[in-house]
Amino acid sequence: MAAEDDDPRINLIVIFGGQSAEHDVSCTTAAHVLRAADPAKYRITPIGISRDGRWAIAAEAHAALQQGPQSLPGRLVADGEAIEPTLAITPSAAGRTVVVPLLHGPLGEDGTVQGMLELADLPYVGTGVLGSAVAMDKAMAKQVTAINGIPQAAYVALRANEITPGTPARLAEELGLPVFVKPANMGSSVGVTKARTVEAIRDAIEVALGYDEWIVVEEAIVGREIEVAVLGNLEPRASVPGEIVPGAEFYDYADKYVDDGSQALVPAPLTPEQTAQVQELALKSFKALRCEGLSRVDFFFEEGGRGFLLNEINTMPGFTPISMYPKLWIASGLSYAELIDELVRLAIDRHSRRRRNTAH
Numbered sequence: 001m002a003a004e005d006d007d008p009r010i011n012l013i014v015i016f017g018g019q020s021a022e023h024d025v026s027c028t029t030a031a032h033v034l035r036a037a038d039p040a041k042y043r044i045t046p047i048g049i050s051r052d053g054r055w056a057i058a059a060e061a062h063a064a065l066q067q068g069p070q071s072l073p074g075r076l077v078a079d080g081e082a083i084e085p086t087l088a089i090t091p092s093a094a095g096r097t098v099v100v101p102l103l104h105g106p107l108g109e110d111g112t113v114q115g116m117l118e119l120a121d122l123p124y125v126g127t128g129v130l131g132s133a134v135a136m137d138k139a140m141a142k143q144v145t146a147i148n149g150i151p152q153a154a155y156v157a158l159r160a161n162e163i164t165p166g167t168p169a170r171l172a173e174e175l176g177l178p179v180f181v182k183p184a185n186m187g188s189s190v191g192v193t194k195a196r197t198v199e200a201i202r203d204a205i206e207v208a209l210g211y212d213e214w215i216v217v218e219e220a221i222v223g224r225e226i227e228v229a230v231l232g233n234l235e236p237r238a239s240v241p242g243e244i245v246p247g248a249e250f251y252d253y254a255d256k257y258v259d260d261g262s263q264a265l266v267p268a269p270l271t272p273e274q275t276a277q278v279q280e281l282a283l284k285s286f287k288a289l290r291c292e293g294l295s296r297v298d299f300f301f302e303e304g305g306r307g308f309l310l311n312e313i314n315t316m317p318g319f320t321p322i323s324m325y326p327k328l329w330i331a332s333g334l335s336y337a338e339l340i341d342e343l344v345r346l347a348i349d350r351h352s353r354r355r356r357n358t359a360h
Contacts, residue, residue, distance in 0.1 A: 020105030048078025
């Protein structure tokens with residue numbers, strides 16, 4: 001025990017899995033983060049959350065870490081010895097503890113787990129409760145960014161009880177065809193449909209309502225897909241932009257995580273002026289939604305038209321081998337391992353600042 005008490009490493013509690021439709025993405029993200037985290041700097045506890053909400057010390061990941069990070073599989077399994085959530089995030093008596101909630105989608109990226117970590121008085125990687133909740137809800141995020149003068153596609157937000165038999169025709173008339181129909185609280189393009197007819201809009205609404213009671217219907221933008229990674233707290237910085245050339249008709253879930261058919265151009269082939277403009281818009285969006293730590297800000301680039309239009313902000317972007325967030329920072333001069341170190345440092349900094357602000 002004495003040796004552990006003298007251990008200068010940070011206790012890193014890595015939470016992954018979760019109850020959302022993005023469970024598998026989270027398990028893959030966590031595997032690569034654990035593999036890249038420096039064991040000389042961090043003592044890692046992997047905590048998995050099953051699809052039915054059971055928390056556990058991830059047995060397979062824990063055993064692999066004892067053999068060295070390279071023994072980890074490409075995708076973690078969120079199973080193991082059950083543990084109460086409050087015990088899973090208990091600060092260690094030996095050194096500082098930082099939580100890395102590698103959870104995507106509802107019940108993880110939407111402020112719920114962040115609120116739990118605030119109550120536990122633990123530093124954690126990423127955006128706080130308010131920013132996480134607003135950014136996760138596409139309808140609310142669009143309202144906030146619109147008020148801040150950030151250009152975006154035309155859209156309509158609807159709750160399930162507001163949808164009538166005449167709604168699809170009205171949406172087609174208001175937004176034109178085709179349109180994209182999305183669940184408001186979901187990521188990784190889960191539940192997203194491109195609808196070309198009124199009947200297709202009707203079907204797409206049913207799909208989206210399977211994931212959330214709020215949906216967002218947007219005009220279809222013909223443009224390039226540009227992404228910017230943002231890193232920081234009070235003074236965030238933007239990476240070089242990247243461009244996604246979808247392998248499918250649009251950048252859907254399979255294209256992102258299964259088929260690997262898309263092409264990532266890093267840096268994006270933009271002029272210096274265009275690069276500066278999209279970086280500025282990314283930082284403005286990040287600040288408007290009160291993001292902290294990290295976010296990936298996605299745009300459509302309507303060349304010869306309206307220019308850069310905000311698509312969405314992802315406050316816990318994927319770290320899979322084909323994910324843009326780490327790729328963009330590597331291209332900007334920050335290695336994968338250095339990125340993890342910086343995120344942990346930002347978590348500690350934010351926690352210290354907030355404790356000073358709330359101290360009596």
